[in-house]
Amino acid sequence: MNRFKIKTEVRFNKNALETLREFEDKAAVIITDKFMVESGLIHKITDKMTGYKSVEVFDEITPDPTTTLIAQGLKFITKHQADIVIALGGGSSIDAAKAIVFMAERAENRDIMLIAIPTTSGTGSEVTQFAVVTDDTDHMKYPLVDEKLLPDIAILDPELVLSVPPRVTADTGMDVITHAFEALVSVNANDASDALAEKALLLAFKYLPFAYKDGSNVEAREKMHSASCLAGMAFNEVGLGINHGIAHALGAKFHIPHGRANAILMPHVIRYNAHLRACFGAEPFEAAQRYAEIARKLRLPHDNIRIAVESLIEEIKHMMRRMEIPATLWEAGVSKEDYLREKEAIIEAAMKDACSTSNPREVNREGIEKILGYITEE
DSSP: OOOOOOOSEEEESTTGGGGGGGOTTOEEEEEOOHHHHHTSTTHHHHTTOTTSSEEEEEOOOOSSOBHHHHHHHHHHHHHTTOSEEEEEESHHHHHHHHHHHHHHHHHHTSOOEEEEEESSSSOOGGGOSEEEEEOTTTOOEEEEEOGGGSOSEEEEOGGGTTTOOHHHHHHHHHHHHHHHHHHHHOTTOOHHHHHHHHHHHHHHHHHHHHHHHOTTOHHHHHHHHHHHHHHHHHHHHHOOOHHHHHHHHHHHHHOOOHHHHHHHHHHHHHHHHHOGGGGTTSOOOHHHHHHHHHHHHTTOOOSSHHHHHHHHHHHHHHHHHHTTOOSSTTTTTOOHHHHHHHHHHHHHHHHHOGGGGGOSSOOOHHHHHHHHHHTTOO
């Protein structure tokens, strides 16, 4: 039996921030990073909260939030007895807030409203039951998975992403595309997740180049915000795959931005999952057929499944070149010495990653090593 559930209420497009005026006489804590405070962007939030009992700011969030940081945030919202927690920022801020609220509710045995306000269009974290936390001891990323991690409300206002720089737009946009592709070919995929993932892909392929070229393009920003949210809803229900399994390990070891790591891997993961060589003279794998269908909808060459999949891969590589996204680990700044030292740990972590369990093709050491070989070619 398939199941599809959406807990988070999504408020989107222009003036979505007006939602914040609905919760007067509440004690609120905003969880964010120092850039949001120093740039003044946080005032777009606090200006809507003049009727609150109190508004406190925890601005200690850094990329790849650690278990120590989560503990600090827990103490902060407990001290201020927050009724509402507002996560403001990219995936790191939202993931950290989700983990903090989850722990606080368990420790204090009470409900805390969580409102997620993304300032990048990429992670989809505002509508997922996942949070990725880095353990301070082994420096590995671990995904937390629980329905209680889902925010109560997600606010998608394009005003907050207009100033996102091109490089971040590119990285986060490719994260959207990875989420949608992995949901589309997941072993758990169903009609509802397919509809969300396909729409996310069509929006992202169309509007990401415009958002990258001109960050002030409101329509492109709105559509990428929507694509990110739709992809998040899709993978929240059906899981991800080996693209994320390897990317988590690479990010933990080499601090490559998550979306960039996904992008570097994506062409090779698609080729691995399509497994075209094994389909020669036989019925193509379902993943290959699904990739080919997206190529057809994107109006790429699609005379047969092999051509369609290869066209899709080349289109992704073309997008990466246009947005100056590295194609190999070396171009991403990783040294060969560091890679060789960490290679075995990366393979082990990818095999154990929870995301890898829903990959359409069996995940094994040989397959991961083959994918890593492609991204470490000269």
